[in-house]
Amino acid sequence: MAPPLQPDEMDAVFAALASEPRRRILDVLKKEPGANVNRVCAFFDDMGRVAVMKHLAALEGANLVVSEKSGRERLLWFNPVPIHMIYDRWTTEFSDYWAGRLARMKYTLENAPVPIKTRKGGHRG
């Protein structure tokens, strides 16, 4: 299996996905693999080319988009690998919750934490 994502890589992927315009760019590239920058821009009436390029930079930084220069244009593709890696990680990380066993335990309000002794004044505030 591929090496798991590092924390900063997870930051980049989730941050890239946490934006509706960027998710829409991915949708465009799924429908039109190899589209160039201007072609992507054509889908956004409310945003200029520079803004789209910044979104593309975020997506490339997260490795969700790969590009290749061809002459004077840059062709773009969606790359599903980072999403697959998170998917795999979640499969193992949350399968117990989704089986329902831990979830039920979770919501039993009686399992309050053991009383904790913090230093006087609580936690600086």
Added chain:
Amino acid sequence: MAPPLQPDEMDAVFAALASEPRRRILDVLKKEPGANVNRVCAFFDDMGRVAVMKHLAALEGANLVVSEKSGRERLLWFNPVPIHMIYDRWTTEFSDYWAGRLARMKYTLENAPVPIKTRKGGHRG
């Protein structure tokens, strides 16, 4: 099945996950369901209580954390539901890619887009 997440809900969930401290808070609550705010704060030496509370607000806004007031303290639980919803969505959205059929097609550089006619001057820039 539960209704799919709205775009702004997706924004909230991904944005909440796009932060290593917030992911660590979820880890804490997975290990200590029902912990209170100060208990969570005790895990973060480099951050004050107010900062932790802001992160908790982001997580609650994404419904990744649920809380219940008990006397003078607030007890916190991790809620796996939003992650499960994204997981389900990805299962259907990307299963073709992960099967490998489309992925191979994607990376064939020959499938460049059909030439596009944009208005003169390209896309305002």
Added chain:
DNA sequence: CCGTCATGTCACCTTTCGGTTACATATGGC
């Protein structure tokens, strides 16, 4: 060549994020 087109880059602006300190409120326990 020379103009057009696709892209890259720069400087700037406004809003949001992520943290801080200080103060306010409310509960629990002696």
Added chain:
DNA sequence: GCCATATGTAACCGAAAGGTGACATGACGG
């Protein structure tokens, strides 16, 4: 009642996000 504790809230601050217009570069094509 009184005081310590747990949490909430307000005001502030620097940095980063997300947008803009203007300009620079470099490839295509007649």
